[in-house]
Amino acid sequence: MAVTLIVGALAVVFDTTIVSVALNDLAKDLDAPLSTIQWVSTGYLLAVFVTIPLAGWAQSRLGGRRLWIAALGVFLLGSILTALAWDPTSLIVFRIVQGGAGGIMMPLMATLLMQAAQGRNIGKVMAIITVPTALGPILGPVLGGLILHLADWRWLFFVNIPFCVVGALLARRNLPDDRPAPDRPRARLDTVGLLLLCPGFAALVHGLSQVEGSAGFADAKVLVPLIGGLVLVGGFTARALTRTTGALVNVRLFRHRAVASSATLLLLGGISLYGSMLLLPLYFQRVRGEDALGAGLLLIPQGVGALLARGLAGAYTDRVGPRGVAFAAFAFVAAATVPFAYVTADTSEALLMAALFVRGIALGAAMIAPMGAAYVGLEHGEIPDASIITRVAQQLGGAVGIAVLAVILQHSTGGAHTPGALADGFGTAFWWSVALTAVAVPLCLLLPSLPEPAATAATDAADAATDDADADATADAADSEAAAKA
Known part of the structure; x- marks a missing residue:
């Protein structure tokens, strides 16, 4: 499957x-x-x-x-x-x-x-x-x-x-x-919710996508859709909280600490992942003079690290819980981004490849642990809503990360024409990426530590009930046998 x-x-x-x-x-x-x-x-x-x-x-x-x-x-x-x-x-x-x-x-x-x-x-x-x-x-x-x-x-x-x-x-x-x-x-389709939530998300993403190349967040092309999107999403949330069933997305799941903390961390993880996907190729192209294929090849170590981290991160999430895995992962993402804050036009490619590999391993774990935590303790019918919430949080974090770091990069590289000056500007943007990632580290402590999956708990309860029933049946049989002998 x-x-x-x-x-x-x-x-x-x-x-x-x-x-x-x-x-x-x-x-x-x-x-x-x-x-x-x-x-x-x-x-x-x-x-x-x-x-x-x-x-x-x-x-x-x-x-x-x-x-x-x-x-x-x-x-x-x-x-x-x-x-x-x-x-x-x-x-x-x-x-x-x-x-x-x-x-x-x-x-x-x-x-x-x-x-x-x-x-x-x-x-x-x-x-x-x-x-x-x-x-x-x-x-x-x-x-x-x-x-x-x-x-x-x-x-x-x-x-x-x-x-x-x-x-x-x-x-x-x-x-x-x-x-x-x-x-x-x-x-039944929640038509009113659909007309509030979907255009609201689209307006938020559209506003964030207009940040690059404009006057920043103060530009009307950015502010108007952002404010409109927030109003629509806020209206949907208020309406959905008053409905016990039938809402397009069950926002009541945010009452589960695991869902709320997971969504927050995936939002910040999206900022770190997609924001860096804006900065890293641009650094290799604008400062190092690589073409699109060359920049893509130089980013392979980060992807390999993320791929290799999956099995290990998944196993440790099941063994020690998502809290410890996420805490270590986000800390390593921030640490592995620090070398890029000191980049110059002549920084060793071997050093950058090693940092990207470590960063990829940490990013892979930083996505797996919060995503898994979001499903802890949920019923079968609640899983689709949790999948929607986590997906939206990650994608929205990506849009925010790209928009924020694009504005920072514009201001830090404005007027820079030499590779050295451009490298200094990229260093400032990478420092902001480090700071945005570091914010997530203490929030990891809100995730579950060693959860018992709902299905396992239910199975154990069913097994216990079966054992009790068998014990009762055995006792009844013994009583009947004793009565017969008497």
């Missing part, structure tokens, strides 16, 4: 990381300004945020297997149409189609695996779920650079076809048929 879901999810992850290195080539080939082509990524991200909250409701209506296959089919259609795009507008529209399907798939993957695991071995399950996100930063930029070097940009999207086709075939064979029974009441 894990392999089946990973094959399909790789299409979404590769699609995101491949396109990130191709914006300049797309702008040249389509004869469009970079500000327009930027919407190829921004539109995709907005579509993801619009559909993430719909994953739980759609699963309750269709069942996990049918929803996964349908989302893969839409993503496949979007990939083919994107590869056949004839101008910037069509390219952006078809990327939005892809983003809508991707927004459903990523939280659904976590939900299906966690429901199948029934609360057991949460750390190991999280290690499986993070395989696509660990492979994406390793192979995506390199694969994108190779495709652009050897073929046309359209092959950036044709490469998704085998993942989608094979993923759908495997899903049809391996995923359980969990469609709802015909006589079961159908879940």
Whole structure:
């Protein structure tokens, strides 16, 4: 089941990381300004945020297997149409189609695996779920650079076809048929919540995406959507808290300390992960003079570290609990970022590669531990909402991290033209990245320490009840035998 879901999810992850290195080539080939082509990524991200909250409701209506296959089919259609795009507008529209399907798939993957695991071995399950996100930063930029070097940009999207086709075939064979029974009441869509939450998230992400290249957070292009998004999300939250059932996302889960602390740490982890993904390639390109492929190759150690950390982090999360793993992981992420705060134009590449490798190991653990903690003690029906909350927190953290560090980088490198001056500006931005990561370290103490999975507890209780019943039956039999003898 894990392999089946990973094959399909790789299409979404590769699609995101491949396109990130191709914006300049797309702008040249389509004869469009970079500000327009930027919407190829921004539109995709907005579509993801619009559909993430719909994953739980759609699963309750269709069942996990049918929803996964349908989302893969839409993503496949979007990939083919994107590869056949004839101008910037069509390219952006078809990327939005892809983003809508991707927004459903990523939280659904976590939900299906966690429901199948029934609360057991949460750390190991999280290690499986993070395989696509660990492979994406390793192979995506390199694969994108190779495709652009050897073929046309359209092959950036044709490469998704085998993942989608094979993923759908495997899903049809391996995923359980969990469609709802015909006589079961159908879940009603929270239409008002949908009209509040989805545009609210989209407005927040759009506002954050406008920070780079503008006057910062004080610009009207940033402030208006940010304030509007906060009002809409706040309205949804207030309304959802008054509903015991039927809300688009069950925000009452934030009353669980594990869910609230996990979402906070994933928000900060997203800032650290995606913020650095903005700074690191730009440093290698603007200061060291690397091209897109060269920068992607230099980032491989961080991805390898994240990939290698999965099994170890998952095992220790199950053994000692997510609190200790997350505390050590976030501390090491901050420490491994410090060398980049001292970068110059001549800093040893070997030193930077070693720091990236350690940083990757820590980042892998920093994502697994909080994600696993979010599901501790939850009922089967609460898992889809927890998957949505954690996914939104991580993605929103990424948008915040990119926006904040983009503004800092603009101010710190403004007027710098020499490699040395640019390196000093990047050093200032990396110091801010260290500080934002360090904030998360003490918050890790709010995570559970050594939790007992809900399913295990329930099983133990059932076993105890069975033992009691057997004991009672034995006693009754003994009493009957004694009476017969008398």
